[in-house]
Amino acid sequence: MPDTTTDAAARDWWKNAVVYQIYPRSFADTDGDGIGNISGITSRVPYLAQLGVNAVWLSPFYPSALADGGYDVDDYRDVDPRLGTLDDFDAMVEDLHGAGIKVIVDIVPNHTSDRHEWFRAALEAGPGSPERERYIFRDGLGPDGERPPNDWESGFGGPAWEPAGDGQWYFHHFAKEQPDLNWDNDEVREDFLKTLRFWSDRGVDGFRVDVAHGLVKDLSEPFAPWAEVAVVDQHTDGSHPLWDRDAVHEIYAEWRRVFDEYDPPRFAVAEACVHPSRRARYASAKGLGQAFNFEMQDASWRSADFRKAIDSGLDQTRESGSTTTWLLGCHDSPRVATRYGLPADPQRTAVQVAHQWLLTDGTEPALDRALGERRARAGALITLALPGSTYLYQGDELGLHEVGDLPPEVLEDPLATRSGGREKGRDGCRVPLPWSADGPSFGFGPGPARPPQPAWFARYAAALQAADPESTLSLYRRAVQLRATLNTGADFTWIETGSADVLHFRRAEQWHCITNFGSEPVPLPEGELLISSAPMEGELLPGNATAWLRGSTGSTRVPSVRSRA
Structure with a gap:
């Protein structure tokens, strides 16, 4: 009988699972060109094993001009030659x-790069061709099509349309080097099934899934003005022309x-x-299986913010029948340690505060590392x-902190480069890792790293x-292994x-997690201390610290504590 x-x-x-995200170009370099590669990842497998993670998630490693950090893909079924070969991938x-x-x-199914063979063929074939049907081309306005089809804007700044040079324009929600695919096209759908296999x-x-x-x-006319399209949060019924339309779930089925x-x-x-109410369908057993819950990443260091994010994630679990994800950071947000070290602003999230801090090259407000x-x-x-x-x-x-300067x-x-100075961008969280305290790139590779690492990386x-x-x-290491x-389980x-x-909160039976978001120490209930993020002060949990306990039977009652953080 099977088990x-x-x-x-x-x-x-x-x-x-505990999943470790690797940004390949900044993880480890074995050939000295300053860019991380596939063999660099392979060389660090013992490190990952000792960390105890169950899986790694690799950000794009495909051939790319790097107009958007590799999310502009030239070929979905190959490895960027600067990063290695398919044989290197198989060995990894x-x-x-x-x-x-x-x-x-x-x-990356929303768009290709403008160097993809399909897009080059679309430009060559001209209006009305089957090649153009793989993307979103529209006739321009004006006698010669010299104006874009509408006033919609790119998520990276500037117009969302780029001229094809023949009276038509192509749509790109991100950089102009990232033309959006037309998912009403059967050939697009079939090709991605081939890529998955x-x-x-x-x-x-x-x-x-990016x-x-x-x-x-829905790019049918008449187009709504951008002032209406840009307001995404008000659309919770699948009616937004660009985001979260119900038909997307037919693709994932x-x-x-x-x-x-x-x-x-x-x-x-x-x-x-x-919207949280719409997330569960992506995580269903008939769809992808799981969906990111970004609410904890966006939360400021306040207990109420964390509790709200946790409740939302658990609600998603119940609705989807799957499990949710928890993350504090990724390649798209300023580093966690920096976000939590900047002064809180009740009107903005910690992420928003950090983005403003980056515009001052990391000088204002003062960072408490x-x-x-x-x-x-x-x-x-x-x-x-x-x-x-x-x-x-x-x-x-x-x-690690964000490299703000x-x-x-x-x-x-x-x-x-496209925001006109309104954004510093995400490069500061993508600086190559320091593996050792010396060398031209602190052990990242045999030569200097790109972008350059600050001197203070040596300490980390x-x-x-x-x-x-x-x-x-x-x-x-202790926490992941513990x-x-x-x-x-789900308890x-x-x-x-x-x-x-x-x-x-309590997990299965008598395993407890207690966090003190304030600045004054608080008493813990009786129990075996399994791990703490900061040294205990006798039997007190210090401020800005978390502890795991086992065997506790009491509750934590600290009615007199007030935050001074």
Whole structure:
């Protein structure tokens, strides 16, 4: 008789996984060109295994002009020659699987690059051709089509239309080098099914779907003015012309049939920036399986913000029948330690405050590095204690801060180059990692890194932290490995504390997570201390710290504590 428990665990490994995001070009470089590569990832498999993660998610590694950090894809079924070959990819997958680590790859279905063979053919073929039907081309306004079809704007700034040179314009929601695909076209749909099978056949276990909510669009006339289209939050019924249209789920039902061809089935996690009430469909068993919950990433360091994000994520779990995801950072947001080290603004999220800070090259307001790192450590223990999957961004396990003073000449993010100075961009969280305290790129590679690392990166080097039992890296290693030994099922209960600063929840039976968001120490209930993000003060949990307890029978009642953070 088959072991159905084991079969279910193999099939549903992703539901409670710790996933480590790798941005390949800034992870590890083996050839000295300053850019991380596939063999660099392979060289760090022992590090990932010691960290204890269940899977890695690779940001795009495909051939690309890097107009948007690799999210402008020239060929969906190949490796950028600067990063390696398909043989290198296969060797990496083999080594990761040998270490018990699954592989998730980014897939970018909303748009190709303007160097993709399909788009080059579309420009050559001209208006009315089958080649143009793969993309979104429209006639321009005016006698010669010299004006764009409407006033819609790109998410990276500037118009969302680019002239094709023959009276027609093509639509690009992001950079002009990223023409949007037409998902009403059967050839587009079939080609992506081929891509899913291509990588699944090479041993890929899952996919992270970029802009999962944006594939299906309504560009029928008359066009609504941009002032109306730009207001996304008001559309919770699938009526927005660009985002979260109901028909997108027909596409993912086709993908699900492909995923289920494999044993175990492949899974996908949707980057779906939609209203929480609309997120569950992306995570359904008939769709992709899981959807990112970005609310904790957007939360400021306040207990009420974290509780709201947790409740929303748990609601999604109940609605979808799947599990949710928890993350504090990724390649698209300023580093966690920096966000939590900047002064709070009740009118803005910590992410918004950090973006404004970047516009001053990281000078105003003043950053409290130590406080940010302390809070980031406490936040990590919260996410790792929650039911569902936890996604970690490379370098957060080192406590890295945002590099806020990158000079303009090294910036690559189109958010910086196209926003007219309104954004500094995302390059500051994509600076290559420091592996050692010396060398031309702190162990990242044999030569200088691109973009350049600041001198203070040496203090955060992985080798130094591995030798320090109190380091952030050591904390992550202990927490991830401890998590694997604890019951991580769906059981979750809030424990009321009587304090606006203290968040306390219980997991399976007697495993507790308690966080003090305030600045004054608070008492803990009796129990075995499993781990804490900061040294305990006797039997008191210090401010801006998290502790896990086992065997506790009491509640945390601290009615007199007031926040001074």
